[in-house]
Amino acid sequence: MKNILVTGGAGFIGSNYINFILNEREDDRIINLDKLTYAGNLENLKDSENKPNYIFEKGDITNSEFVNYVFRKYEIKYVINFAAESHVDRSILGSEIFFRTNVIGTNVLLEAARRYTVEKFLQVSTDEVYGSLGPTGLFTESTPVAPNSPYSSSKTSADLMALSFYHTFGLPVVITRCSNNYGPLQFPEKLIPLMIINCLNNKKLPVYGDGLNVRDWIYVIDHNKAIDLVFEKGRVGEVYNIGASQEMKNIDIVKLILKHLGKGEELIEYVKDRPGHDRRYAIDSSKIQNELGWKPSFRFEEAIGKTIDWYLDNKNWWQRIISGEYQKYYETLYGNRI
């Protein structure tokens, strides 16, 4: 039995990961360490919470004493670090917590991993570390890092710190860099759930700038299968890009959601652009495909429909979220953009 520490397992991708893994395997024990920030929600784990090989520990990855206690208590030998402040717009409103959680928190985990001689440390990273592309070209693992937002610069710092622990101490670190995820349980600050929910509530759909920025979309299950493969078979000291080659302009996604929900385009509202807004992301995932045999199984056209249906079927989940602190966040961010 492997004792796997999963941090940030109450967030969007981490909870999908835990629910998926505990369905697949009974021989690993998952210890989920999560601070339960605004983005962490234990409701996401209702399918897993009663499984005998699932344990939840509420705590902060920046708290070294607590992190060491968890490593000791559960004899942690494997780590998958999802925990992060993850939203670019919030990093523009205030960057400090991004530095604290994403950089210092990762450093605390790496130090503990070194002390307790872990056998694999997977750092979940992002394609945003590579900066922005022009109209052509793809990010490969050898594209130089050139982050543009406080969020992406904190994730880049964490990646560099993790790689330095591999080179200096021989810690078995591996890094994944994935493109934009979508699917069930995504917090409605991100483009796709925000647009679905606003649409359902007949609220304006705030499109930044000219709406022509491009993101490369991947269904969350495909991302998590890739993480699992890299965790099991990825070579230490390496970076693996993950992406499904599904580039979309923001405005086309918004129009697709409107069409799917039978609403008119008059709901679209072009608003002031995000400062420093990266124009285009696109991933070359040939390394993970050729080396580990991964390939995505979901096409955007089909999985966006599944995603919209999930939000239609789970109104209670998001209604609870948008009735709380979210209101204040929405007014602060979008009040300044209109």
Ligand code: NAD
């Ligand atoms: P999320 O914001 O939905 O969840 C983050 C989780 O981390 C939450 O449960 C939160 O409570 C927890 N957390 C935050 N600070 C913590 C701390 N100090 N200690 C312990 N737990 C803490 O994020 P997500 O979208 O699920 O992203 C997960 C990871 O994947 C992040 O590292 C992110 O950078 C990366 N990533 C995300 C995407 C994407 O499209 N969402 C794409 C590529 C990579």
Ligand code: DAU
């Ligand atoms: O590329 C991977 C990254 O994808 C992850 O590392 C981040 O954690 C994740 O948040 C995501 O970052 P983005 O900034 O690309 O995602 P977001 O959903 O915030 O925005 C997607 C695009 O939509 C972007 O071009 C900005 C635009 N947008 C977003 C929102 C929230 C709008 O036009 N209007 C909006 O209201």
